[in-house]
Amino acid sequence: MTAKVIDGKAFAAEVRAQVARHVTRLKQENGLTPGLAVVLVGEDPASEVYVRNKGKQTVECGMTSFEHKLEADTSEGDLLDLIARLNADSAVHGILVQLPLPGHLNSDLVINSIDPAKDVDGFHISNVGLLGTGQKSMVPCTPLGCLMMLRDHHGSLSGLNAVVVGRSNIVGKPMAQLLLGDSCTVTIAHSRTKDLAEVCRRADILVAAVGRAEMIPGDWVKPGATVIDVGINRVERDGKTRLLGDVAYDGAAAVAGAITPVPGGVGPMTIACLLANTLTACCRANGLPEPEGLTA
Ligand code: GUN
DSSP: OOOEEHHHHHHHHHHHHHHHHHHHHHHHOOOOOHHHHHESSSSSSHHHHHHHHHHHHHHHHOEEEEEEEOTTTTOHHHHHHHHHHHOOOOOOOEEOOOOOOTTTOHHHHHHHHHHHGGGGOOOOOHHHHHHHHOOOOOHHHHHHHHHHHHHHHHHTTOOEEEEEEEOOOHHHHHEEEEEEETTTTEEEEEETTHHHHHHTTTTTTEEEOOOOOOOOOGGGOOTEEEEEOOOEEEEEEEEEEEEOOOHHHHHHHOOEEEOOSSSSSHHHHHHHHHHHHHHHHHHHHHHHHOOOOOOO
């Protein structure tokens, strides 16, 4: 069996096109332009690339992009003041503080100072609680992207065995909540899980989000399973820098029913879902119906 390759790049382009169509309508019918503010503290090169891409795609979708680049030694007070101004600004519908923050800043405190209605990352404790209790929330972008691809491939996920490998607040835990919300039987596995191979082999849906290159070999994949690989690991091999997932792709693709490649799978969906969340936040803030198919 050779797996169907789930094309995240094409899927993300479709999500962005859908967002752009909604934005055009919001402007014409309601005189509204969704706005996304991105805050970057310090000069982490990978974060600068992300922030540039976010800004570019925000504008391409017809939204307003606000970028705030702060010095690495910015005080917590100054950062909290900026967030308070963005919370109060009616042109800003989404606020994203790029992580990781420099060590002297308390990330939890900073994230929890964002208005939950503008928390397009879905990291605020209120949104985490709302998601965990099955209430309407802002949903973290990467797991939302994975859910969209899974729904598209399977239709209904009801009753399927889902195994999420990784327990981070950004991916593993919210992914598990979303799968539970779609009536999967969910296992969260991690580096301390006993017989991880056996646990993975039970999965109809296997989501790998551990951040270790090729940690999951092909013989851990159940024949016909859907494999969602969230890992993006930079590895030096044969004198070249390569991007590898958490799953050993060739071996897994030989047995899986469907699989996301790295790169070109989950990665492009994250920013697409950030734009979708900004649109959703703008609609909710103005008492308008939410865009269909772009939320959990
Ligand atoms: N850094 C890496 N990924 C993310 C993300 O999804 N959101 C934020 N805020 N920072 C990140």
